[in-house]
Amino acid sequence: MVDISTSLLSADKQKIIDTIYDLEKAKTDYFHIDVMDGEFVEKNTHDLMLEYCEYLDHISKVPLDVHLMVSDIKNYVDSYLIFNPNIITFHYEACKNKEEVISIIKYIKEKGRRVGISVKPNTKIEEIYQFLQYVHLVLVMTVEPGKGGQELIPETIDKIRELKNCRDTHNFDFDIEVDGGIKVENSQEIIDAGADILVAGTAILTSKDYGDTIRKLK
Numbered sequence: 001m002v003d004i005s006t007s008l009l010s011a012d013k014q015k016i017i018d019t020i021y022d023l024e025k026a027k028t029d030y031f032h033i034d035v036m037d038g039e040f041v042e043k044n045t046h047d048l049m050l051e052y053c054e055y056l057d058h059i060s061k062v063p064l065d066v067h068l069m070v071s072d073i074k075n076y077v078d079s080y081l082i083f084n085p086n087i088i089t090f091h092y093e094a095c096k097n098k099e100e101v102i103s104i105i106k107y108i109k110e111k112g113r114r115v116g117i118s119v120k121p122n123t124k125i126e127e128i129y130q131f132l133q134y135v136h137l138v139l140v141m142t143v144e145p146g147k148g149g150q151e152l153i154p155e156t157i158d159k160i161r162e163l164k165n166c167r168d169t170h171n172f173d174f175d176i177e178v179d180g181g182i183k184v185e186n187s188q189e190i191i192d193a194g195a196d197i198l199v200a201g202t203a204i205l206t207s208k209d210y211g212d213t214i215r216k217l218k
């Protein structure tokens with residue numbers, strides 16, 4: 001059975017506490033925290049996500065899944081460590097070279113957190129094969145990072161299949177997480193392709209019954 005990581009990016013800030021309670025009751029497996037820096041992507045969500053993490057820290061036991069869409073990765077890692085996230089994922093494209101990728105993987109592990117690496121839709125999945133033995137998770141973006149509520153780009157689904165084949169061939173044990181445009185109508189195809197964790201924001205938050213939507217996504 002796949003896990004569902006609910007993105008709070010498109011949540012209504014005025015009702016965030018109720019939304020967090022409702023999502024926990026609806027049995028979301030993770031809260032997905034979309035951190036944007038206004039540099040790697042246009043929007044800046046850092047202050048908002050720190051505020052949400054403070055609330056989550058006080059009222060929820062659901063593990064945090066932090067997705068850093070930022071250029072200055074280590075600095076942002078430091079900002080979220082206090083919330084003891086289950087996983088911290090950074091973007092391969094935000095790194096200058098292979099050495100930087102390796103150093104960030106090491107840095108996050110030394111801080112005692114699980115580490116994920118993410119690729120944007122136009123990045124070939126083969127480019128990160130050299131790092132797969134070191135990570136706990138790979139986040140395949142199925143939309144351009146930057147905002148919620150976009151349509152999934154169908155061509156990205158092949159990358160999930162390739163990644164799963166590679167994992168099976170080499171006996172690696174990272175999780176495959178998929179993020180962007182996931183809804184009840186397309187979740188089965190993504191699960192069949194090999195996803196272990198589905199990120200969903202608008203599909204859940206705009207539905208009437210969060211629990212029912214999460215069950216259907218699974």
Ligand code: DX5
Nearest residue numbers: 145146148149180181201202
């Ligand atoms: C996009 C974010 C996603 C996304 C999820 O930059 O990483 O987490 O907003 O939201 P939906 O499910 O609305 O695409």
Ligand code: ZN
Nearest residue numbers: 034067179199
């Ligand atoms: Zn995300």
